[in-house]
Amino acid sequence: MSKEINSTEIARLAGVSRSTVSRVINNYANVPEQTKQKVMKVIQQYNYFPNLSAQVLAGKRTRTIGLFMIDSGRVSGDSISSLLLARIIESASSQGYYVLTHIVRDMKDLDEARTIKESFYQRRIDGGIFIGAANHEPLIEEMIADGFKVGIVDHYLPGRMEPNRLVYNFDNETGVGQAIDYLVSLGHKRIGMINGDMNRYSGPSKLKSFQAAMQRHQLQVVQQWMLPGDFNEESGYKAITAFLKTEPAELPTAIFAVNDSVAFGAVRALKELGISVPGQMSVIGFDDHFRSSYFSPALTTIRVDFADMMDRLAKSLITSIEKGAAAFQIFSAETELVVRHSCQSMPVTQL
Amino acid sequence: MSKEINSTEIARLAGVSRSTVSRVINNYANVPEQTKQKVMKVIQQYNYFPNLSAQVLAGKRTRTIGLFMIDSGRVSGDSISSLLLARIIESASSQGYYVLTHIVRDMKDLDEARTIKESFYQRRIDGGIFIGAANHEPLIEEMIADGFKVGIVDHYLPGRMEPNRLVYNFDNETGVGQAIDYLVSLGHKRIGMINGDMNRYSGPSKLKSFQAAMQRHQLQVVQQWMLPGDFNEESGYKAITAFLKTEPAELPTAIFAVNDSVAFGAVRALKELGISVPGQMSVIGFDDHFRSSYFSPALTTIRVDFADMMDRLAKSLITSIEKGAAAFQIFSAETELVVRHSCQSMPVTQL
DNA sequence: TTTGCGTGTGAACACGCGTTCATGGGCATA
DNA sequence: TATGCCCATGAACGCGTGTTCACACGCAAA
Secondary structure: OOOOOOOHHHHHHHHOOHHHHHHHHOOOOOOOOHHHHHHHHHHHHOOOOOOOHHHHOOOOOEEEEEEEOOOOOOOOOOOOOOHEEEEEHHHHHHHHHHHHEEEEEOOOOHHHHHHHHHHHHOOOOOOOEEEOOOOOHHHHHHHHHOOEEEEOOOOOOOOOOOOOOEEOOOHHOOOOOOHHHHHOOOOOOEEEEEOOOOOOOOHHHHHHHHHHHHHHOOOOOOOOEEOOOOOHHHHHHHHHHHHHHHOOOOOOOEEEOHHHHHHHHHHHHHHHHOOOOOOOOOOOOOOOOOOOOHHHHHHHHEEEEEHHHHHEEEEEEEEEEEHHHOOOOOEOOEEEEEEEOOOOHHHHOOO | OOOOOOOHHHHHOOOOOOOHHHHHHOOOOOOOOHHHHHHHHHHHHHOOOOOOOOHHOOOOOOOOEEEEEEEOOOOOOOHHHHHHHHHHHHHHHHOOOOOEEEOOOOOOHHHHHHHHHHHHHOOOOOOEEEEEEOOHHHHHHHHHHOEEEEEEOOOOOOOOOOOOEEEEEEHHHHHHHHHHHHHHHOOOOOOOEEEEOOOOOHHHHHHHHHHHHHHHHOOOOHHHEEEEOOOHHHHHHHHHHHHHHHHOOOOOOOOOOOOHHHHHHHHHHHHHHHOOOOOOEEEEEEEEEOOOOOOOOOOOOOOOOOOHHHHHHHHHHHHHHHHOOOOOOOEEEOOOOOEOOOOEEEEEOOO
C-alpha cells in the first residue's frame, strides 16, 4: 500500500484536482462517469484510503461508537456480556461503524470513569452504548447533556424518555408468561420466584410479568415465596438458603428464577439441603445461558434472542446518529421455551 | 463539557499562546511551573480534551490497535476467544491504547478482508493483533510489509522471525508434561493422544511435548493411538469414532486431548460406544475451558493463564510500537493441573 | 556599558481532507 | 452570431493540533 499516499498525489496521478478526487470519494452527483472511473482506477491501483483523522477534522463523523460495559468480575466466560459485546461489534462493523470498547469492573471507580470520558471525547465518538450501568449514572447523564446519542441496555428510567436517549429493554411479559404457562401446564400451582436487583430494569419488569401471569392463571402470589436476589449465582444460592432457614410451613413446588445464573445457585442450594430437583422442586430459569444445557439437571429455561437484540440496538443507534432522531424504545426480543430436565410434572398426590 | 472548545480558546482564556497550551499538554520541559498551572487550571475548568483527529493529523500516533479475530461460529460463549478479546481490551486500555475489533467468521472471505484492511488503514492504527489466523495469511504479510507492528497468536512461522513480527505462542512443554505426569502417576502406561490442526502452532508443539514427556517416562508412543483432530469438539468425536471403527487389537487406557473441546467430543463418542469414562478410559484435556467443570464427568485438565498471556501480549506490542523494537517471542504461560473426575487410577489387574 | 547566552514564548507552517466559491467551457436558444 | 445557462472543475479556506523557527527578555560575564 502506501501509508504515505494522499489525495493530492492521487489527483496528480489521475490528472485532476484534489477537489475532484474528494468528490469521487464522497459520491458527489455531478461527476461524469468517465472522470469518476479515471480517478477510481488510480485509487485502486495505489491502494489509497482516505485518512480518517483528516476527514473527521474536516467535519465528517468518526463512525465510532463507544461501548461501555460494566462487568463485575469478568466478561471472560461465565457471563452473557461477551456475547453482547461480540454481537454489537459485528453489527456495527457491518454498517461501517467501529466500536471503542471499555470494560469496567465497577462503575463507582471515578478515575476510570474519567479515563473513559477522556477517551470518548478525545476520539469524538458519534454515540455510546452502555451495558449494565446502574440507574441515573452521572457519566451517562453528562454525555447526553453534551449531545451524544446514547443507547442504554437494561437501564430503568421511568419517566425519563427524553430524546437523545435510547433505552433498550426487553419485553419480559411474553417470556415470563411462557415460563409460568409451562409450569402450570405441568400441574404446578404453588410457584415462587427469585428476583434480581430491583434498581435495574429486569427486576421490576420480570416481577410485574410474573404477577400478571399468575393472575391470568388465577394463582395466588405468595409473598413469602418471593425471594430477593441479585442476578448472579451466589444470590440464588443465598436466597434459597435464607428462605429454608425460616422453616416455612409450606414450600412452593416450583420456582421461577429471574435468570439462569440465579437458577444455578438455587438448584445447588436445594440439592445441598436435600431437596431434589426436579423430584421435589421444579426450577425454571431465563436467558438460556450457555451453561444451562451442561448443568445437572440440564436447566429448563426461556431462550432470549440476544444476538438479534444487540443487532437491532446497534442499527437503531446508528440510525439515530445519522438521521438525528432518537426516542425511547422497548424492544421485544423473541423468546422461546427450552424444555430440559429441571422441571417435572406434579404427582397427583401433591396436586 | 464543550464538544466545541479548542486549544485556541484555552490559550485565550489562559492569556497565553496556543503553542504554550500545546507544550503544557505534551509535557514539554521548558515550561515554567507557574505557566503550566495557569494553563492546566483553565483546561480542567473547561473540561477540555484535545481532539485526537487533529493530533493524529499533526503527526501523533492514534494509540489504536487493530484486533483481528477469527472465530468460526461465535465468539459468543462456547469459546475462549471472548476471554482473549476482553483481556486484550482491558490491558490495552490500561495503557491508554484502544482496540479496534474485527470479528470474522472465515478468513477466506475476501470482501471482508478488504473491509478490514480499509478500516485499519483509514484509521491509521499503530499495530495489529491477529488471533486464530492461519499460516502465512496474505493480509498479515501485507500489513507487515507496510510497516505495521503485528502480534500473532497461535501462528506457526518456522524460520520467519523477522523484525516487526511478534509471534506469541505458548510453552506447551510444561503443561503437556504435567498432564502426562499425572496420567503416569495414576498408573497409566498405554496413553494415546488426539491432536489438532498441524498447520497451527499448538498442533506440532503439543505433539512434540507429548513425545518428550512419554520418553521421559520411558513409555512407548504407539502410532495407532495418535489420532488426528482439529481443535474442535466435533473433531474429537470423529477421531474416537474413526479409531474404534478400525477395531484396534489393543486400546489405550488414557487419552490426552489437545484441548478441552476435543476432549468433550471424545468423551461423548466413548460413552456412545459403550466405553465408560473414567471407568474404562481416562481422558485429560487442556486449557480448562469454562465448560469443563460442568461437563459430565467433570473434566480433568491443564489450566492455562490466558489472561496473563493476553496482558503480556498487549503490553509487548505496545512497547514494540513505542520503542520500535520487535522480535520473535515465545511466552511461557503458567499452567496448572486441575484434577476433576475424568481420570482414574488403573486397577491393578490392568497394569 | 557591552556582549553573550539561555530561557520562555509567539508566529507560522504543515498535516490531509471537505466544501464553498468562482470560473471557464460547451451547448441550446433567441 | 450573440446571449444565457448549466455542468464540470480548480483554487482557496478551514478544521485543531504539533512543532520548528525566530525573537525578546533577563541575567551573568567581560
